[in-house]
Structures are given as structure tokens and as C-alpha cells.
Amino acid sequence: MRYWVQIVGHCRMPLIDAMTFTLWNPISLRVRSDSRKRRIGFTLIELLVVIAIIGALVGLLLPAVQAAREAMRRASCQNNLHQVGLGLHNYHSAFGKFPPGAIQVRPEVAGGKQFAWSAFILPQMEQNALADRIDFDRPFDDPLNLDAAAEVVAAYVCPTTPRPEPRVGGMGVSDYGGIYGERIVTNNTPPRGMMIHDQALGFRDILDGSSHTIMIGEDADFPDGQWINGRNLFDQAFGINQAPAFENDMRSFHPGGAMSLRADGSAHFLNEQINLEVLAALCTRNGRETQSLE
DSSP states (O other), X not given: OOOEEEEETTEEEEHHHHHHHHHHOHHHHHHHHHHHHHHHSOOHHHHHHHHHHHHHHHHHHHHHHHHHHHHHHHHHHHHHHHHHHHHHHHHHHHHSSOOOSEEESXXXXXXXXXXXXXXXXXXXXXXXXXXXXXXXXXXXXXXXXXXHHTOOOGGGOOTTSOOSOSEETTEEBOSEEEEEEEOSSSOOSSOOSSSBBTBOOOGGGOSSOGGGOXXXXXXXXXXXXXXXXXTOEEEEOSOTTOSOTTSOOSBOSSTTEEEEEETTXXXXXXXXXXXXXXXXXXXXXXXXXXXXXX
């Protein structure tokens, strides 16, 4: 016995055929498909929740990424000073003394042009070709020396220091200056640092111990810090990262302090909260201070 159903008007078909018509009716399939699509889509609330979660993750991870990058830059800066220390020690081995902090080409002329310690150790820094291009019998800013002065020595540049151009006044920068002494507790007369004008000092001149005497300090924001210029040295007068812009002093763009190189060749990060009397003692070679370094 067969059952019949009426589909449209007077048209009739068997029940089994009606079921087949319903299953394969394109209109029915499209309705079901559209319904299925609506069920798998995101609601506005769900989208906002996902965005909020992503924002929170970025907020948590970004400081960690920045801190990791700065740690790498600080390690690179410390390595720069290790290279400088090796160059200074090699110079001492060759000449029996460290280079002078700066020396005048014509001492008889007041304000004669000067070369810095960082120019004298170029051969010991594997920069022989650059050193050969410098005429030390002429002022550092003589036209014949400007081409060499414009060279950027990578070991003299801290990677944390933000600058659009690694030159100042057309000359390669130096983020590291020689320590001339300190003016925190004394007037530094005569100068008691390791890098002084027109005089070369050696290990025998360090009465405070080479591990307790800073030779080179990071000075990354001084406007005329050039590796060839005799002004690339200073006496410390303020706390670390505390000096006004015009003052040549230990400062850096590292958070919380600055790097330094001691006479024994070791590079250390100095916290900007260091006791000022301790800092002053570290900047002298023969003060015989009894300050604790802790």
C-alpha cells in the first residue's frame, strides 16, 4: 500500500518521493547551511574578549622584551670597555706606562690642540690602519686629520646611546672618557686621576690598587665627546647620571647607572645610587681612602 502526499496544488507524489524532494531541495539546503554558518561565527563580545586578552599579553611581554634587549646592549657596552682595557694594558706592556689622558701638539702655545688617550691606543685596538692616517705632529682638527677623525671606532660607541649620527662635529664619537680625578670632595688640584694632561702614568703610580681605581668612565651624553679630541677626559663632579648637560661626567642611557673600566682591566656597572664618597675614592689613584666598596 502506498501513501500519497500533496505537494503543490493538485500535484501528488508518493510519500517516499516527497521525503527525497525535501532532502535534496536546494532551498532547504541553503537554509540549513546559513544556519550552520551563523552558529560558528564570533559574537562581538567574544571578539572584544580576545582583543583584551591579546592586549594584556602584549602589555606583559613588551617590558620583558625591552629588558632583555637592554641587557644585551649593556653586555655589549661592557665588552667595549673590556676591549679598551686590553688596549690600555697592551700599550702599558709596549711603553711601560699608560698613555697620557691628553697631550698638546704644541705645549708652548696656550690652548694648543690636543689628542686624547683614545687616539694613542688605536694600534693596540687593532686599528693600525686608522692610526697610520693620523699626523700627530699636527692638531687633531687639522684639515689633514679630519678624514681619519671622521672614522667611527665601534669599541668607543655604546649601543644603548640613542643618536641619529655616530659623529659630533664631523668626528667619530666616544661614549667613554678618561678619568682625570674627582671634584666631589676635593678641588682635584693637582689632578689625582689616571688620565691627566701631558703625563703618562703606570701601575706603580696607583697607590689605591688597580682594582679600586677607575681609568675610564662612560660619558655617553657629552656634546663634544670625540675619540680623537683631547677633551675626551673629565674629573667626576656629580653623582652618576646627575650632571647637567654642559658638564663632562659619568652618565649613560642605561637604566640605573653607567659602565666603568678599572685599572686592572675589569669593567663594572656602577649604580647611580652609589655613595658619593665611594665614587670619589674610585676616581683617584692615590687618595688612600678607606671607603667600603659595598
